[in-house]
Amino acid sequence: MQKAVYTGSFDPITLGHLDIIQRISKVYDEVIILVAHSSQKSSLFSVGDREAMIRQTIGSLKNVRVASHEGLTVDFVKSIGAQVIVRGLRAVVDFEYEMAMAAMNKKLAPEIETVLVFASPDYYYVSSRAIKEIARHGGSLQGLVSEDVAVKLREALKK
Ligand code: ADP
Numbered sequence: 001m002q003k004a005v006y007t008g009s010f011d012p013i014t015l016g017h018l019d020i021i022q023r024i025s026k027v028y029d030e031v032i033i034l035v036a037h038s039s040q041k042s043s044l045f046s047v048g049d050r051e052a053m054i055r056q057t058i059g060s061l062k063n064v065r066v067a068s069h070e071g072l073t074v075d076f077v078k079s080i081g082a083q084v085i086v087r088g089l090r091a092v093v094d095f096e097y098e099m100a101m102a103a104m105n106k107k108l109a110p111e112i113e114t115v116l117v118f119a120s121p122d123y124y125y126v127s128s129r130a131i132k133e134i135a136r137h138g139g140s141l142q143g144l145v146s147e148d149v150a151v152k153l154r155e156a157l158k159k
Helices: 015-024 047-058 073-079 092-108 128-136 147-158
Strands: 003-008 030-036 064-069 084-089 113-118
Touching: 003 015, 003 073, 015 030, 015 047, 015 084, 015 113, 030 047, 030 073, 047 064, 047 147, 064 073, 073 084, 073 092, 084 092, 092 113, 128 147
Parallel strands: 003 030, 003 084, 030 064, 084 113
Antiparallel strands: none
8 A cells, every 4th residue: 555645834725736636646545645833934824724724625535634743744654654755846946945855854764755746837836825925915816726725815814
């Protein structure tokens, strides 16, 4: 049974993330979406809200589940018996960061592989950061996030 962990901040989940999730769910027996508790990034949404939005957005993908973990990603991956960490790659700017993180995770847990999946041409320009900026200024989120996430974003930014 090949299990993959797709990890990230998902603050919030975008249709670019969803595209990666749908594609990798066809490649692995089970996909676990791991919401990271990041101490480095300040988030708009709580981990619980981010998990709920992911569950809403992915709908009924049978072999996909959502989890969160405070601590090292590799420790979570080992604890559930997964073999692979999946990350998405949009442009060259993502590459250096992803390469350094993959190398560090390899050092920490040599038995775990990082697999990088190219963003689809439709979504390579979509990032949670840009989405929040658009929402903050009242721009259209059509085709970028789910309806539910668009509503949550508007509510969160009204406060
Ligand atoms: P992080 O803060 O850990 O980078 P993100 O939630 O921003 O988390 O992204 C999680 C993963 O998904 C990262 O590997 C990122 O490069 C990838 N990703 C983000 N947006 C897209 C997209 N539009 N298409 C493909 N991959 C993406």
